[in-house]
Amino acid sequence: MATRRLRAFKRWMQSKGFEWSDALEFVDSPEEGISVRALCQLKEGDVVAKIPKEACLTIKTSGAHEIIEDADFDGHLGLAFAIMYERSLGEHSPWAGYLHLLPFQECVPIVWTLHEVNHLLHATELHQTVQEDKALIYEDWKENILPLLDLAPPKLNPEFFGIEQYFAAKSLISSRSFEIDDYHGFGMVPLADLFNHKTGAEDVHFTATPSNYESDTDVDSHDNDEGIVDEAVAQNSSIDTTELNTAHDGECIVSESECSSVTEGDTSMLEMIMIKDVSNGTEVFNTYGLMGNAALLHRYGFTEKDNSYDIVNIDLELVLQWCSSLFSDRHSRARVSLWRRLGSSACGSQNAEYFEISFDGEPQVELLILLYIILLPDNAYHKLDLSVSIAGNCHESSETTLLNNYIFPKNTSNMCKKSLLTKEVCDALSSLADIRESLYGLESIEDDIEALARCSLVEEKKLYHSLMLRISERKILQKLRDYASQSFEVANYSSARKKLKRTTNKKT
Ligand SMILES: C[S@@+](CC[C@H](N)C(=O)[O-])C[C@H]1O[C@@H](n2cnc3c(N)ncnc32)[C@H](O)[C@@H]1O
Numbered sequence: 234m235a236t237r238r239l240r241a242f243k244r245w246m247q248s249k250g251f252e253w254s255d256a257l258e259f260v261d262s263p264e265e266g267i268s269v270r271a272l273c274q275l276k277e278g279d280v281v282a283k284i285p286k287e288a289c290l291t292i293k294t295s296g297a298h299e300i301i302e303d304a305d306f307d308g309h310l311g312l313a314f315a316i317m318y319e320r321s322l323g324e325h326s327p328w329a330g331y332l333h334l335l336p337f338q339e340c341v342p343i344v345w346t347l348h349e350v351n352h353l354l355h356a357t358e359l360h361q362t363v364q365e366d367k368a369l370i371y372e373d374w375k376e377n378i379l380p381l382l383d384l385a386p387p388k389l390n391p392e393f394f395g396i397e398q399y400f401a402a403k404s405l406i407s408s409r410s411f412e413i414d415d416y417h418g419f420g421m422v423p424l425a426d427l428f429n430h431k432t433g434a435e436d437v438h439f440t441a442t443p444s445n446y447e448s449d450t451d452v453d454s455h456d457n458d459e460g461i462v463d464e465a466v467a468q469n470s471s472i473d474t475t476e477l478n479t480a481h482d483g484e485c486i487v488s489e490s491e492c493s494s495v496t497e498g499d500t501s502m503l504e505m506i507m508i509k510d511v512s513n514g515t516e517v518f519n520t521y522g523l524m525g526n527a528a529l530l531h532r533y534g535f536t537e538k539d540n541s542y543d544i545v546n547i548d549l550e551l552v553l554q555w556c557s558s559l560f561s562d563r564h565s566r567a568r569v570s571l572w573r574r575l576g577s578s579a580c581g582s583q584n585a586e587y588f589e590i591s592f593d594g595e596p597q598v599e600l601l602i603l604l605y606i607i608l609l610p611d612n613a614y615h616k617l618d619l620s621v622s623i624a625g626n627c628h629e630s631s632e633t634t635l636l637n638n639y640i641f642p643k644n645t646s647n648m649c650k651k652s653l654l655t656k657e658v659c660d661a662l663s664s665l666a667d668i669r670e671s672l673y674g675l676e677s678i679e680d681d682i683e684a685l686a687r688c689s690l691v692e693e694k695k696l697y698h699s700l701m702l703r704i705s706e707r708k709i710l711q712k713l714r715d716y717a718s719q720s721f722e723v724a725n726y727s728s729a730r731k732k733l734k735r736t737t738n739k740k741t
């Protein structure tokens with residue numbers, strides 16, 4: 234459905250030199266926002282849109298570029314300032330037709346109230362991150378934007394540069410900005426940001442070399458310090474400058490980006506190319522990257538059911554808590570120290586170390602090694618400790634060799650894990666899953682599932698996606714328990730078989 238705002242946006246795109254195929258339909262739904270659909274069969278390799286870089290809103294193209302340069306604002310801060318500045322110009326902004334199409338803000342957790350963050354994200358992978366983000370963004374605004382408002386010139390209307398406006402701009406950057414090129418950096422790319430995301434199953438890509446879109450300049454999303462931002466195009470690549478064909482006699486025709494049609498040297502346009510066939514009437518998806526639900530909610534404000542990139546983390550702190558419920562502090566310290574001397578480490582930084590549990594409930598091997606060492610009987614621990622010290626002194630054998638000799642005599646990765654999965658380690662994994670789960674509070678996962686079933690995705694978006702996140706994390710903890718019990722059963726079964734074999738061999 235083409236609404237009035239979409240028609241105005243199309244007129245704006247035309248005035249700025251955008252080209253797009255008639256085979257693309259922009260659909261505006263009050264519940265789901267804007268999406269893009271194929272009006273006819275789209276073929277792999279079709280160039281479906283061309284976007285002038287000059288029409289992208291970046292720190293170079295914005296009317297605020299001098300203020301941004303003088304203030305020495307970096308990429309994120311600069312782009313947030315550019316968005317607020319262009320919004321402050323109203324109809325006088327060259328991006329007015331685009332800005333009208335954007336929501337004021339994207340419903341990502343940084344724009345939720347602190348109460349909502351604490352209530353809805355409690356104990357999830359996002360809770361602490363979002364608390365920290367909110368504090369940092371506020372500090373950023375206070376230190377950089379607020380002082381600028383008092384300067385004359387430039388005379389800035391404070392109404393458009395307040396803390397709410399800054400958070401809103403940051404939410405738009407997080408959910409819809411793209412890397413453009415070395416000169417522009419990243420920015421807001423009209424039209425490209427109308428495509429919704431599908432994990433690992435995108436239909437459309439941005440590329441500088443339309444005729445060989447499988448090359449290195451193919452673009453995937455990538456991480457940067459403030460979240461995943463889609464990378465759009467490498468500069469100075471050859472670009473197909475063929476005009477897009479438009480519909481004739483009710484037929485949708487898009488350009489065939491063949492090598493022969495490539496004109497070298499035009500780096501002024503971004504292009505969108507189909508990377509697979511899409512049938513008539515189907516939504517055309519981009520991908521924002523391969524992300525679990527925590528990352529999706531953090532950067533884009535939504536989650537996906539059964540997202541295989543989901544993970545849950547177990548903090549080292551939590552392992553230490555479990556350890557001190559069974560052993561003395563001295564025991565814990567000594568075992569963790571030996572674990573570190575063996576060259577093991579967790580993910581994250583020194584004061585926030587954690588272990589990842591994958592979507593199928595498999596724990597990071599470093600966690601298994603730590604639990605194994607914590608649970609070693611004293612005599613075995615002393616032997617290993619002595620060997621590590623001697624090795625450290627003579628520099629003859631590496632920690633890995635020692636660990637392999639001691640724990641992994643067979644030295645193959647599958648065997649490694651199996652050797653670590655003793656009954657005690659498996660019990661420890663189950664206890665850790667229980668402790669991690671207890672952090673969510675009194676409601677069980679079944680309560681969460683029921684609450685999700687009652688929840689409206691449209692009217693209670695925050696609740697819906699935070700429940701999805703909690704449930705996906707809790708399902709992984711369930712799988713961790715299954716992994717622990719099954720691993721022990723398997724280990725038990727194979728050691729029983731070995732014992733049986735040894736006994737039978739002895740007899741024969
Ligand atoms: C780049 S915009 C995509 C266009 C957007 N739908 C619009 O109305 O303008 C990204 C935002 O679209 C929404 N979105 C994208 N993919 C989605 C998906 N698979 N499920 C739910 N929402 C999605 C999220 O709100 C996200 O922050």
